Amino acid sequence: MYRLISATPSPYARKVRIALAEKGIPFELATEVPWDSSTATPAYNPLEKLPVLVLPDGRGIYESRFVLEWLEAKHPDPPLLAPAGTDDALAARQAEVIADGVCDALVLLFWERRRPEEHQSVPWMARQRRKVDGGLRALSALAEAGEGGTRGGWLVGGRFGLADIAAGTVLGYLDVRFPEHPWRSLHPALVRLAGRLAERPSFRTTMPSPQRIADRVV
């Protein structure tokens, strides 16, 4: 059986949890704090990051985008991506790049804010916030376009898939780490997307939550 090394707030790990659920793939969930020295990630990932999908033979598949590509290749049904090389597949991957990039900026912001205030860099945090806001604008534009005609409100190709998973996990992460962020008032199309996603058991059963980090990281 697969084992997924995950963390309760992780939007990257949540993408994989949702994909496993949507594809009906059984797995053991190993919830960790990757920032604590107790984490198992270094044993499977030289980059020491989760998510890691640990295979029955003990190998680790890591970097969420690659885990999702790996799952799509090994467990193609039901598909979460259009056929490889199609415009819809490329558009979904682009949306995932935007979503992951927003999460990357949010992670940097999260750690910068944990530094003593006199060590926090205002220009650095402003730069990260620009990436977050620019990325959310891009995802919002995709959501608005997806609401047109018969596209069903999904971001790409008129059907639920990877792009929606990636965008939805960003929104859930914002609510956990940056509850003050006004994304709902700024992007009503993303609110409607979040509402559609919240109806899916794969989203309802993977709601993110904060974690207690014991070790000193920054």
Ligand SMILES: N[C@@H](CCC(=O)N[C@@H](CS(=O)(=O)O)C(=O)NCC(=O)O)C(=O)O
């Ligand atoms: N690009 C990676 C990012 C993964 C990542 O940053 N994971 C964090 C945990 S979380 O922020 O997603 O909760 C981690 O393991 N960080 C430990 C470290 O960076 O040393 C992916 O998509 O898998």
